[in-house]
Amino acid sequence: MKVDSVEFFYLAMPEVTTAADGSQDALVVRVTAGGFEGWGECEASPLPSIAAFVTPMSHGACRPVSASVLGETLDSPDDIRRMAAKIAYNSMDLLQAAHTWSGIEMAMWDGLGRARGVPTYQLLGYPKAYPKVPYASVLFGATPQQTLERALENRKAGFRAAKFGWAPFGASLASDIAHLDAAREGLGPEGILLIDAGQIFGEDVDAAAARLDAMERNRVTFFEEPFHGSAYRAYGALSKRTKTVKTAGGEAAHSRFMAEHLIDFGGVGYIQIDCGRIGGVGPAKDVADYAVKRGVTYINHTFTSNLALSASLQPYVGLADHRICEYPTGLQQLARDLTRNHIVPNANGEIVLPDGPGLAIDINPDALVQYRVDVEIKVGGKTLFSTPSY
């Protein structure tokens, strides 16, 4: 089969705020090849990602993503990897290319699975999918009391794990300790407690390390993104100062190299991969393989729709020992409406992939209409992109 079309649907809530909530908009991708179609989602800024697909060529090493995709043969996983390599080489100077390609790549694994009638994780080489323990991803409260209440709510909702993140964490040591104690109290002694610092410490290892005692005492499982995503030396220095707490990071990786470096040079204990950024499901599986080799735990990163959630689980769903998974709660209506079926914790409070071929998530076409953001891009008088109708 040949890749016949790649369509981008930019969707958004009527109002988008500065909250650290990635489900406020979406860039959904449909790929058709021969008789089949597949769906994916870029975890990316929609407009620049569309532009990276349609842009005119700048030179041989700065070609649009479309040049390495449209008309290409798509019969097997190897074809997807071949296209990925082509983009890495021919679009090496187009920075946004990895984010654009991520959604396309995901759609190809979905479509290929549907065409063959097998789930994507089987195409990736896993015979079996294991259940995961989801953590609820929530923001710290404005006060320790609020943090405690949120932890209690999550426990009541049946979550065995919760991740608290972002401001006010980092504001002051005393406040951070109070929030950590509150989170542990709310989760109870058995709850799995995770912390996401949202890069607040920049490269300041001492500032991050000052929180370690309170984290060890509260049995925090991982300490995510204390630093800028690329500050490997800072990660490496902090990782050496931990006892039981592990450092975690990797969500911004836009190539498998970046994730591998965070493991090798940053010493993280958990590597968090977003399939909507790293170049899709294939390189994420490569990172999972690498993590296994290095004794590091793989974990998905995702904060948009259940389509992206399903994609994010495929690369490590076959690894029984890599137990926890990110599970976005509090999604915006757009992200909930986007899919006909949803992934919800089962009676054991665990996440199991839906049965079915590909990513096994069905798109709801009504959402493509309801939340549609029209885009038109003209260059040199020619229309290069105009939002497709569904």
Added chain:
Amino acid sequence: MKVDSVEFFYLAMPEVTTAADGSQDALVVRVTAGGFEGWGECEASPLPSIAAFVTPMSHGACRPVSASVLGETLDSPDDIRRMAAKIAYNSMDLLQAAHTWSGIEMAMWDGLGRARGVPTYQLLGYPKAYPKVPYASVLFGATPQQTLERALENRKAGFRAAKFGWAPFGASLASDIAHLDAAREGLGPEGILLIDAGQIFGEDVDAAAARLDAMERNRVTFFEEPFHGSAYRAYGALSKRTKTVKTAGGEAAHSRFMAEHLIDFGGVGYIQIDCGRIGGVGPAKDVADYAVKRGVTYINHTFTSNLALSASLQPYVGLADHRICEYPTGLQQLARDLTRNHIVPNANGEIVLPDGPGLAIDINPDALVQYRVDVEIKVGGKTLFSTPSY
């Protein structure tokens, strides 16, 4: 002063080919603040870079570049660094942001220098600018004989150094050796010979190392980009196998972290920085400082107009011992026409920055009209970008 406006001019030759020649198009940026203006150039795909400036916000960590720039105070270098930090944080999920910001940042250093009547390198802390020895950047010939002829031409043109790059290098060991020998023969025993493999060996250390003997024998000064720009482990392994040849890389760095990692983990002897990609002149100067500390030689990367060339020299023009510089020859007419004044080798065959404040390169407005590529971007019925008239 406040940043009043940021304008983007997308320029292109009538025909753009797949040649590895970055001067076929350009994204020129004009920044105005209070009474002054400054000019910069992104070394980037124009359309996605413009889109990254004007795109609607996706969420708090995926804001458009414009949100951290327009209306901001711009009175000093610290203000530029403050905006850079703001973008790194508020646009952390917008991959293209670094390329967009690079041209804006450059224009700010130009404008600030012009407003104060001092060259940009003095704002960066260098009391003095030293001359550089330019190397002519040329492609290998299709045959060793052609490579020899190109080397001879460059020598005749007065260049003491030449860099040969890209295909057919990497095609076969025998062919590569013949091209290396031919290049040395053409340059003569005194010529400085540099090789750019254009990432052809992927991560294959043995394949790259197989060329080392012929490189040592031909006294190659540096071996540039044998691997994917982020393959630090491969760089590190090859660097350990060299004797006098140094590895070189870094042109794709879109943050100072990436350049520092290539030094720390890749063991490069030359770090090559493109100010049009790394986030402008400021982070490039940070890398130059880091290189000095680590005993590594800084070198500019640039392959577009003389505006970008001037910007690329500022971060290390005050370092007398970092002697050679990239000097694009064979620029397309667009890149030549873009500036009123040009940087040409002096009687000693050396490159000296033009006298004058800021980047000391004056834009030719006629070129903005002649090579102009009209862009119009509409989102949700609103025009977010329309090529400004000059």
